[in-house]
Amino acid sequence: MLWDILNIIGIPAFAISGAIVALEEKYDLFGLYVLGFVTAFGGGVIRNVLIGIPVTDLWKQGNLMLAALIAMSIVALFPYVWGNRWRKWILFFDAVGLSSFAIQGALFAHKIGHPLYVVIVATVLTGIGGGVIRDLLAGRKPAILREEIYAIWCIMIGVCVGSGWIASEIGLYTLLVTIVILRMLSVHYHWNLSIYRKYPSV
Template sequence: MTELLYYLDLFGVVVFALSGALMAGRYKLDPFGVVVLASVTAVGGGTIRDVILGAYPVFWVANPVYLWLILFTAILTILIVRRPKRIPKRFLLIADAFGLALFAVLGTAKALSLEAPMPVAIVMGTLTGVAGGMIRDVLCNVIPMILRQEIYATAAMLGSCLYVALDYFAFAQNTSLVLAICGALALRLAAIYWQVSLPAFHISEKDAGQKPDKTQDKDT
C-alpha cells in the first residue's frame, strides 16, 4: 500500500466514523452505541470485502490504528457535538459522501492489488463504499440510502469504474486515485445539492391486478 493510499484509507475511516457517530446522536444512543455505530460504519464495508477476497488478516486486525481512530472520532464527536439534531442533515450527507467516494475507490484499488478481475474489483469497490452505511442505517431502523431513490451506489460504481479504467490505461496510481475519488464525490455531492434521484419503481394495486382494500374485516 502506497503512502497516499494508506492516508486516504485512514481519512475515509475517520469520515465514516463521524457519519456513524452523528447518526447515533440523532437517535440518542448511549456512548457505547455511538462507538458501535461509528465502528460498523467505518469498517463494515472493508471487512466484508476482505472476507470475500480472502485478504487475511482483515485490515483493522492487521493494523489496530483504525480502531483507535474510530474510538477517538466517536469520543470527540460526543464531547464537541452536544446537540446532533441541530446539525443540518446535509452535513451528515456530505460526510457520508466523502466516505463513500474514498472507500469505493480504495476498495477497488485493493481488489486489483489482490489480482481480482476488473468486474469483481468494481463490485468489491462498490460494496466497500456502501456496506458500512447500509449496516448503520439498518441498525437505526431506517431504509438504507442504497435502497432509496438517492444517487448513492451509482456514485460508488462510477468511482470504481473510473479507477479501473485509469488503471487499465496505465495512469499513475496517485493520479488514478485522485481522479476517481473526485468523480464519485462530484456525482454524489451534485445529487445532494440539486436533489437529483433515480426514478422510483412503483407498482400500484391497480397495476398489480388487486383491488384496494377499503374496508377492514369486522369481528364476528
C-alpha cells in the same frame, strides 16, 4: 502512501457519520461507539470476505481504530456543535467515506488481478458496506435502496480504476474529490433513479 491516506480519510469520516446518526437517533454513548465502529470498518470486512483476505487483518489496524475512536469521541464530547445540521454533516462525511473507501476497494481488487466485474463489486461493497450496516442498526432504510444516487458513484470508481483509466495518485485524488462533489450535488439537486413517476398509482 496513497493507501494510508485513503484509510486516514475514510475511516474517521465513516466513524463520524455513524456517530452523528447515533446522536440523531438518541443512542447512548455505547451505542454511539458501536455504530461508529461498524460504519468505519464494516465495508472493509465485507470486502475482505468477498475477495479472500483474512478478516483477522482488521485487528492489525490499531492506529486506524484509534483514529476512529478519537473522531467519535469528538462527536460525543461536542454533540451540540452539530445541532440542526446533522443531516448535512451525515451526508458530507458519508460522501467522503464512500469515495475514499470505494477507491480503496477498487485498488485492492485490481492490484491482486481480479477482472473488472469483481473490481466493481468489491468497490461497491467496500464503499457502501459500512453505511448499510449503520442504517440497518439505526432502523433506517439504507441509502443504496432509496431514490438517491449512491452506489452509481461506486460503480463509476470501479470502472475507472478497474479498467486502468485512472492509475496515478493525482488522478485518484481528483477522482475522490469529484465523487464527493457529485454525491453532494446529487443530494442537493435530488438526482435519482426513481421508477415511481411512471406509475402514479404506486
